[in-house]
Amino acid sequence: MNRKAFAAANVMLFALAAGPASAQTTATPPAAVLEDFKPSSLNQPGQLYPQVNSQGYARFRVVAPDAQAIKVSLGLGGSGGTTLAKGADGVWTGTTGGPLDQGFHYYHLTIDGGVFNDPGAQNYYGSVRWESGIEIPATDQDFYALKPVPHGNVQQILFHSPSTNTERRAFVYTPPGYDKSGKTRYPVLYLQHGWGEDETAWSNQGHANLIMDNLIAEGKTKPFIIVMTYGMTNDVKPGGLNSFDIHPFQTVLVNELIPYVDSHFRTLADQPHRAMAGLSMGGFETKLITLANLNTFGSIGLLSGGTVSMDDVKATPDFAKKVKLVFVSFGSRELDNGKPRFGGDPKANDEALKAAGINSIYYVSPNTAHEFLSWRRSLHELAPRLFKD
Amino acid sequence: MNRKAFAAANVMLFALAAGPASAQTTATPPAAVLEDFKPSSLNQPGQLYPQVNSQGYARFRVVAPDAQAIKVSLGLGGSGGTTLAKGADGVWTGTTGGPLDQGFHYYHLTIDGGVFNDPGAQNYYGSVRWESGIEIPATDQDFYALKPVPHGNVQQILFHSPSTNTERRAFVYTPPGYDKSGKTRYPVLYLQHGWGEDETAWSNQGHANLIMDNLIAEGKTKPFIIVMTYGMTNDVKPGGLNSFDIHPFQTVLVNELIPYVDSHFRTLADQPHRAMAGLSMGGFETKLITLANLNTFGSIGLLSGGTVSMDDVKATPDFAKKVKLVFVSFGSRELDNGKPRFGGDPKANDEALKAAGINSIYYVSPNTAHEFLSWRRSLHELAPRLFKD
Structure with a gap:
């Protein structure tokens, strides 16, 4: 050429x-997040998290009681991700700041400054690494x-x-x-x-x-x-x-x-x-x-x-x-x-x-x-x- | 029946x-660990760690500068694993306390009390989860x-x-x-x-x-x-x-x-x-x-x-x-x-x-x-x- x-x-x-890192979340989230979350279809066998609701919000749950900070690389939030918060039980949870686009998304966790995968999700090769995957059910998924x-x-x-x-x-x-x-x-x-x-x-x-x-x-x-x-x-x-x-x-x-x-x-x-x-x-x-x-x-x-x-x-x-x-x-x-x-x-x-x-x-x-x-x-x-x- | x-x-x-969790490490390690470590054949593309030496020792390297504690579920050490230590650069490293058996081993990391995979290694389904895998070259690997x-x-x-x-x-x-x-x-x-x-x-x-x-x-x-x-x-x-x-x-x-x-x-x-x-x-x-x-x-x-x-x-x-x-x-x-x-x-x-x-x-x-x-x-x-x- x-x-x-x-x-x-x-x-x-x-x-x-x-x-692939762009356009993950629409700008205007609906007023109320519906509490009809279900496990993502791409989860590892038996894993209940991550979950997705009917509006396309994703909710994450990660066990790491002694961690200092956990962020998910999907959804609105500080520097373009979802920051998880630690509960009294030592479990970190968080929900995207808005619905995600329908379909498949790669993501990963940043735990205490290191990049790891979500142990709840199956892995897919993208970004020259095996990433976690989550699926927002699409209207035309049939x-x-x-x-x-x-x-x-x-x-x-x-x-x-x-x-x-x-x-x-x-x-x-x-x-x-x-x-x-x-x-x-x-x-x-x-x-x-x-x-x-x-x-x-x-x-x-x-x-x-x-x-x-x-x-x-x-x-x-x-x-x-x-x-x-x-x-x-x-x-x-x-x-x-x-x-x-x-x-x-x-x-x-x-x-x-x-x-x-x-x-x-x-x-x-x-x-x-x-x-x-x-x-x-x-x-x-x-x-x-x-x-x-x-x-x-x-x-x-x-x-x-x-x-x-x-x-x-x-x-x-x-x-x-x-x-x-x-x-x-x-x-x-x-x-x-x-x-x-x-x-x-x-x-x-x-x-x-x-x-x-x-x-x-x-x-x-x-x-x-x-x-x-x-x-x-x-x-x-x-x-x-x-x-x- | x-x-x-x-x-x-x-x-x-x-x-x-x-x-599968037993018999990972022989009881008597050799006197000196040879510094001929090479990346495991099961690493993700381009990843330099984990590594294995000619004696069957495994060495791990995990980036997570703000973590409190990281342990690898392989090798001798506190409660049956290899405890990693944080260096001045914020990177955690550690070597098994002895050579591992030849062949394939499942493993995972425990980071701040949570179970995650090593981002350097490919994943293999075992223990009802996708685990990290490492390969100690076998004498008869041909x-x-x-x-x-x-x-x-x-x-x-x-x-x-x-x-x-x-x-x-x-x-x-x-x-x-x-x-x-x-x-x-x-x-x-x-x-x-x-x-x-x-x-x-x-x-x-x-x-x-x-x-x-x-x-x-x-x-x-x-x-x-x-x-x-x-x-x-x-x-x-x-x-x-x-x-x-x-x-x-x-x-x-x-x-x-x-x-x-x-x-x-x-x-x-x-x-x-x-x-x-x-x-x-x-x-x-x-x-x-x-x-x-x-x-x-x-x-x-x-x-x-x-x-x-x-x-x-x-x-x-x-x-x-x-x-x-x-x-x-x-x-x-x-x-x-x-x-x-x-x-x-x-x-x-x-x-x-x-x-x-x-x-x-x-x-x-x-x-x-x-x-x-x-x-x-x-x-x-x-x-x-x-x-x-």
Whole structure:
């Protein structure tokens, strides 16, 4: 990429990486906090806290009788978190100063100046560490719920990577019926996590498998395979894109993983049936890799990770002829007057691509920020539009 | 089971459940601690602590400048752990009072009276919570190392369970070549975790998939499928077996999971090609379920989870005719004069079974306790002996 694009991308990466910590709490809390708190669905087995109420407030409870101070990195309060207070029983409790956005949030505790996880919650890899997770039930949570429908499998594969001299891990979603479908071959979506995350994110935080199971059960999408691997993004410090080079990951993905998947799974191993999408820095990677490899990938999805402009189209030989779908999405709270902080005007770009005869989709997730509910919804919108023959 | 067996099992369960906390440190530490500490292989990405030296000492480092006291639940020291000391920089450090046993150990921090995980380490489900994990490199670690050999996959499956009205999770190891082997069918080992653990244990802590990959690459075992699911054991408090009933899990396993696996994977779906094994309370479950279902299971593995006596053989119709293999193992540190605290004399029982013409194997893992290196080694010993036609 040229110097100007590189500098712009550098700024965008910083914005993307910094994103997950923002916009956790709405500004005006309701007058009364309803006392209908229930354990978060992401708690460790048997754990009663953290809890969430019907308004989206979260309540925390931590046992550490001799601690001096405990703060939760979620919700309004001193320097952007919820300060817990110690009760007479030595137990620390506190409630967010307002409702949180619906969906999944990473968080952690600061105890006496150190960062630890909440022993009540399960852990999710984000911010280059295993963080605590909490889920505010979403109005539309049914689309990613675990339901009694036929389920696909999520397979851990280990593939040899000569370029890095490692055995590398990926997760492969195979749709329900894959095991019984004899000689049927399937299209493949390569789906990337964001900065600070890894190949576990789209299954654990994103429920990509359940979103697909439910869409397939309702006949709303063609069954396809999803491959999720580590994007080698986490050595990049926010703002430090000068040290980032897409080529090592591109080599692993295009020269090593794709051939492994095509030789070990029943794939439709051609450009029209191979897509790439990613969230945040994974979208940034997707754009770089797909535009440089349009004979490999036929569809492009950027989820809170930039846009495709007519400048991109013009700079990429045969773009209009080769690309079957451009899908761009953001959470509404990432936009100011319809525009993200960096990376172009997604709506104007979408309209320009449409006018040029390109199959372009632009989706905005209502009332969500740079967080996983935006990306669950984005996958739910993207999947039915992929691989239309 | 009759009242007497029930009471004996009750005592045994308590012993098994209490086991993992014991025998962490040898009594006589070497004279000098070698300063060749390296980060544990189980650390979170980029984390330098905890560390392990070549003698098996572990060193911990925790940032929490305002904490009053931090203790690690591993190693010698006040009330059985390692007390950390705060340095001038506000960082807490400490080294175990002696070398730890080789292999995997669960641990946690007690900070100001509360239980938290070490932010440097990855987490593993044990003791009915996600605990921190640390690995002391074992002399024989090569057999479970990640090596450039053909790898099998570990598949997460979700199966419907009418008896519990849930969608339940299991992990299925399919051997290398499964995807390419056309119509080849494979034997199946159902492999259970212990009390406080879940269906993630045998892959995460046990490296069952890597043990199999390496054995298969060396031509030492026949390729087979391994199925790992949750044994519904964790509502049982140590000593509280009076509330435990094997039947709900037996129903899920025998009536629901096995038919699902046999209809979704290319299995050899008959008794000679179906085995069950388990560690600790999973061995206890294995014994109860296999002896009651000898038309379903042809081989039995009890790993630190009891023995099979001639009384069991005599009380079970057609035992000698139906059972292809009885495999019993313990860690040497679980034994006192060759006997575990409860559950019979494994060596005497093995000899009696052999004398009765039963294919019985007894294995003792050197210098390990009721911990995962005993069970990794036991699987490594068990696998080559299974499914010999």
